[in-house]
Structures are given as structure tokens and as C-alpha cells.
Amino acid sequence: MKKRFGREILEEPREKVLDVDASMQGTLSFHDPVNLRINGKFEGRLNAKGTLTIGENAAVNAEITGDQITIGGRVTGNIHATRELRLNGTAVVLGNVDTPILVVQEGAAIDGTIRMKSQGSAEVSKQFLSIDEVADYLEIEKALVVEWADNGKLPAVKDNDKWRFDRSLLDRWVANEKIN
Numbered sequence: 001m002k003k004r005f006g007r008e009i010l011e012e013p014r015e016k017v018l019d020v021d022a023s024m025q026g027t028l029s030f031h032d033p034v035n036l037r038i039n040g041k042f043e044g045r046l047n048a049k050g051t052l053t054i055g056e057n058a059a060v061n062a063e064i065t066g067d068q069i070t071i072g073g074r075v076t077g078n079i080h081a082t083r084e085l086r087l088n089g090t091a092v093v094l095g096n097v098d099t100p101i102l103v104v105q106e107g108a109a110i111d112g113t114i115r116m117k118s119q120g121s122a123e124v125s126k127q128f129l130s131i132d133e134v135a136d137y138l139e140i141e142k143a144l145v146v147e148w149a150d151n152g153k154l155p156a157v158k159d160n161d162k163w164r165f166d167r168s169l170l171d172r173w174v175a176n177e178k179i180n
Contacts, residue, residue: 023040023041023042024040024041024042024043024044025042025043025044026044026045027044027045027046027047028042028044028045028046028047028048029045029046029047029048030047030048030049030050031049032049032050033049033050033051033067034048034049034050034051035050035051035053036048036050036051036052036053037052037053037055038052038053038054038055038058038060039055039057039058040057040058040059041058041059041060042058042059042060042061042062043060043061043062044061044062045062045063045064046060046062046063046064046065046066047065047066048064048065048066048067048069049066049067050066050067050068051066051067051068051069051070052064052066052067052068052069052070053069053070053071053072054069054070054071054072054073054075054091055072055073056072056073056088056090057073058072058073058074059073059074060073060074060075060076060077061075061076061077062075062076062077063077063078064077064078064079064080065079065080065081065082066080066081066082067081067082067083067084068081068083068084068086069081069084069085069086069099070085070086070087070088071085071086071087071088071091071093071108072088072090072091073090073091073092074091074092074094075091075092075093075094075095076094076095077094077095078095078096078097078098078112079093079095079096079097079098079099080098080099081097081098081099081100081101082099082100083099083100083101084099084100084101084102084103085097085099085101085102085103086103086104086105087102087103087104087105087108087110088105088108089105089106089107089108090107090108091105091108091109092108092109093108093109093110093111093112094111094112095111095112096112096113096114096115097110097112097113097114097115098115098116098117099114099115099116100116100117101116102114102116127166127167127168128164128165128166128167129164129165129166129167129170130162130163130164130165131145131146131149131162131163131165133165134154134165134170137170138174145163146163149163149165154170154173155169155170155172155173
């Protein structure tokens with residue numbers, strides 16, 4: 001649709017839509033927002049800006065990154081949604097999910113770890129510190145951080161054989177003069 005402003009005629013931007021109803025393999029990567037809908041089989045890697053919809057009859061085996069993702073079919077692979085992930089009642093997800101907002105309809109299935117953090121929030125991801133960050137923060141050697149975590153002297157959680165330190169618990173530990 002064109003609009004007239006003085007002598008100029010500007011064209012409104014058109015919505016970019018890609019509807020895939022085929023069997024594909026490889027990497028689909030979009031740098032501009034697009035509405036992508038997959039109705040067939042896909043294997044590989046999906047990087048989408050905008051809206052990604054996995055249709056009810058789709059079978060996807062991929063690592064998926066996107067802004068707003070809706071799943072109605074079967075997805076095997078990890079999913080990272082920067083804005084929102086919606087699972088319709090027919091969705092089956094076999095993989096880990098990372099999203100600030102998760103909407104799950106009755107009947108949907110997830111077999112994996114779900115991690116939710118505030119949208120665009122660096123503070124949430126920074127609440128947990130690595131061994132290196134704790135060593136710098138406490139001004140001690142990394143080996144001592146590991147030793148204290150192994151012995152239960154430092155508040156820590158083991159996650160996939162790696163120590164993670166909750167910043168607020170660590171601050172409380174320091175405030176209680178636990179360091180000699």
C-alpha cells in the first residue's frame with residue numbers, strides 16, 4: 001500500500017513470510033525479522049529473527065534460536081527463545097529450553113531442562129559466578145575456591161561437574177565473616 005506525503009510516495013514495509021512444507025537439511029539463518037513456518041521435516045540448525053512456528057505435523061531435529069517460537073510438532077534439540085516460547089497441546093520437545101517466557105498448553109510434553117530468566121536481564125545470568133569469577137571476587141587462588149567448594153566451606157552448587165556460585169549466598173557468606 002502506498003501513501004502520499006507531499007510529493008513523495010512511501011511504500012509500507014511488507015511482512016516477510018517463509019512457509020516451508022518440505023524435507024530440508026542444513027542451516028537456516030535469518031538476520032532480518034521474518035515469519036518462518038516449518039510444516040515438514042528439518043534437520044540442522046535454525047537461527048530466526050521474528051516469529052518461528054513449527055507446525056503440528058512437523059518433525060524437527062535441530063538446535064533452534066529465535067525471538068518468538070511456537071511449537072505444535074516434534075522437536076529434538078535445544079531451544080533458545082529470546083522473547084517467548086509457546087508449546088501447543090500437540091508439541092513434543094526433547095531437549096533443553098532457555099526462554100524468559102514459557103507458555104505450555106495442556107498435552108504438550110518436554111523432556112529436558114527448562115531455564116527461564118528475565119527478558120534482556122544480564123543481572124539474572126550474572127547471579128551465578130564461575131570459579132574464576134569467585135577467585136577474583138574473593139582475591140584467592142582458583143584451586144582454593146575448588147577446595148572450599150568440594151569441602152562445603154563455600155556455598156556452591158555442582159551443575160554438570162562444574163561448580164556454580166550464587167552471588168547473593170556468597171555475599172552473605174562473606175558478610176558472616178566465614179573467611180579466616
